[in-house]
Amino acid sequence: MKKLLITFLLFASFVANAQATREVSSPNGAIRLVAQLGDQLRYSVYFNNEIIVSPSEIDMVLTDGRKLSDGLARPQFTERNVSETIISPVPEKRIRIPDRYKELKITLRNAFTVIFRVYDDGVAYRIATSLPGEITVRSETAAFRFPANHPVYFPEVVPPTNMDIYHTGFEEPYTIRPLENISSKNLFFSPVLVAPKEAPKIGITESDLEDYPGMFLTGNAEKALFGNFAPYPAEETETKELYSTRYVSKRANFLAKTKGTRAFPWRVLIIAAQDKDLPANDLVYRLASPSRVADVSWVKPGKATDEWIITSNIFNVPFKSGINTATYKYYIDFAKRFGFERIMMDAGWSDNNDLFKINPDIDMDEIVAYAKSKGVGISMWTLALTLDKQLEPALKQFSKWGVDFVMTDFINRDDQKAVQFFYKIAEACARHKIMLMFHGAFKPAGFNRTFPHAVAREAVLGSEYNMWSAKATPEHNVLLAFIRMLGGPLDYEPGMLNNATPKGFHPMPENVMSLTTRTQQLAMFVVYESPIQFFAGNPSQGLKEPGFMELLGSIPTVWDTTRILDARLGDYVVTARKKGSDWFIGALNDSTARELSIPLDFLPAGQFNATICEDGVNADRYPADYRISEAVLTSRDRLTIRLAPGGGYMVRLRR
Structure with missing residues (x-):
């Protein structure tokens, strides 16, 4: 009998260990995560006790054969509750960020750990290792399984003609397709959005990406998505062209060589009960590593001009326009006139492949002196490959010129080596106190918290696409607020002043059109987040409309707080942002005319002087038609927002 009892207890212990389960709920109790350790580690997620993420596998395999799932017996569980406030030094959404979550840490006996965090607006997990020396990661399993065949919004990679599929500019329109219609042939980058008709919507992305490849996603014709990672670059080749790049010509059979003791990137699921919960979500920022820049007092956000999209095609001037000293002085005068903090000197100011071979039509000393006399800053575009080769001497030269902001472009990768380049x-820029923006780059993934001077990234199909395509549609523009902004601030470069209907639109370099109304271009400066906002329109046209430009020039680029007043995925979004005692409200619309009624009950007591810019009565046929008016409003009032197809709305509320 004793022998039988001992056998039974041993069997019961084995079953308990083989099927260990732990649950952790969000602070408000609405979201519940269940972690189950059996033959594999799986997690599932519930919202109001309804399953929204089915059991999904987590694993990591090293090249020496060790793997996370081999250590699931007899794990150690620890939990903690956290309630803190993050103060953002460069607040693209809000200064004070509540950071409240419950954490479950599962420590395995084979030196792997998995950490889960459950927030009121999402869940996240990351793998950590505590191994000596260096390790090589062969593969990672990151599964996202769902209980139904939900629609997914995803930006699919278009395979390049002369490189492998992991080379992309991270600039694609959104495809909408049910989960079961997504196969392993479809590769896409995050953020993506799983959009059930009834259940909460779920954004999938990552945070705190360091010394490791970024996460692409793919499917397998199931109700699931799976992480997919660029293998390590075994060989790289440099192209020799106008915009030279370094591409991977041979891949290794592993993902990363890295420190044995470290934490890997967070896998993030943003959970939104309502559509309007998506655009203001900052979970990715909260999960990122804190700032590594001790003093950020030199980081000065603001607006800038950019001449590249219109190819410096200004008019009504007594000189030949182009990439030359006179044109840049004209841009400096324009920036001064309308309160822009700086101008951009985009591609062409130097040889792209040699930053010290300056365009002979440019006198940098004269431009620098003129900008300084006007109190306008100068920022410079660089090719990433060239900046990498000339980094320290280039940054020293920029500092001598008083340049406080640089852009670097055409990385077009997110494998481990590419990610290391960003760091x-x-x-280097932090050492020289120069702000930074990456183009031809993947989403920020919280990088802007770790390096507050790295204010934003492109990673978006934006205004430049109007030069050669009709992809920047009103629907696309609206979706960006719900999906792309989950990954961090973006550089769309709005402000196009030549606006067209779909019938009248033509991709046209030099005289670039937008597929939106003029007012939507203005509202983008409020709805889209970037501490450095570029005005990409034609300044010569802007000078003819000083009222419009003065209103645009008054819009801040960092904010005390943000509220989404109304939103419907892919249809429209209405965003309110506060700076000091002023409020700014911006609305973007898809291609369907609509009227919204928005209460102002979020305002404090008292009167506000409102300057309103709205679509003109004929904006459906002549999209550059707009109307600016003044009003006095209080918290008891409602805004009636009439949006033309592809339309917008913007109001500034001042005491």
């Missing part, structure tokens, strides 16, 4: 450049 190298950010650390």
Whole structure:
């Protein structure tokens, strides 16, 4: 009998260990995560006790054969509750960020750990290791399984003609397709959005990406998505062209060589009970590593001009326009006139492949002196490959010129070596107190918290696409607020002043049109987040409309707080942002005319002087038609927002 009892207890212990389960709920109790350790580690997620993420596998395999799932017996569980406030030094959404979550840490006996965090607006997990020396990661399993065949909004990679599929500019329109219609042939980058008709919507992305490849996603014709990662670059080749790049010509059979003791990127699921919960979500920022820049007092956000999209095609001037000294002085005068903090000197100011071979039509000393006399800053575009080769001497020269902001472009990768490049450049720019923006780059993934001077990234199909395509549609523009902004601030470069209907639109370099109304272009400066906002329109046209430009020039680029007043995925979004005692409200619309009624009950007591810019009565046929008016409003009032197809709305509320 004793022998039978001992056998039974041993069997019961084995079953308990083989099927260990732990639950952790969000602070408000609405979201519940269940972690189950059996033959594999799986997690599932419930919202109001309804399953929204089915049991999904987590694993990591090293090249020496060790793997996370081999250590699931007899795990150690620890939990903690956290309630803190993050103060953002460069607040693209809000200064004070509540950071409240419950954490479950599962420590395995084979030196792997998995950490889960459950927030009121999402869940996240990351793998950590505590191994000596260096390790090589062969593969990672990151599964996202769902209980039904939900629609998914995803930006699919278009395979390049002369490189492998992991090379992309991270600039694609959104495809909408049910989960079961997504196969392993479809590769896409995050953020993506799983959009059930009834259940909460779920954004999938990552945070705190360091010394490791970024996460693409793919499917397998199931109700699931799976992480997919660019293998390590075994060989790289440099192209020799106008915009030279370094591409991967041979891949290794592993993902990363890295420190044995470290934490890997967070896998993030943003959970939104309502559509309007998505655009203001900052979970990715909260999960990122804190700032590594001790003093950020030199980081000065603001607006800038950019001449590249219109190819410096200004008019009504007594000189030949182009990439030359006179044109840049004209841009400096324009920036001064309308309160822009700086101008951009985009591609062409130097040889793209040699930053010290300056365009002979440019006198940098004269431009620098003129900008300084006007109190306008100068920022410079660089090619990433060239900046990498000339980094320290280039940054020293920029500092001598008084340049406080640089853009670097055409990385077009997110494998481990590419990710390391971002850290190298950010650390160097911090030493020289120069702000930074990456183009031809993947989403920020919280990088802007770790390096507050790295204010934003492109990673978006924006205004430049109007030069050669009709992809920047009103529907696309609206979706960006719900999906792309989950990954961090973006550089769309709005402000196009030549506006067209779909019938009248033509992709046209030099005289670039937008597929939106003029007012939507204005509202983008409020709805889209970037501490450095570029005005990409034609300044010569802007000078003819000073009232419009003065209103645009008054819009801040960092904010005390943000509220989404109304939103419907892919249809429209209405965003309110506060700076000091002023409020700014911006609305973007898809291609269907609509009227919204928005209460102002979020305002404090008292009167506000409102300057309103709205679609003109003929904006459906002539999209550059707009109307600016003045009103006095209080918290008891409602805004009636009439939106033309592709339309917008913007109001500034001042005491």
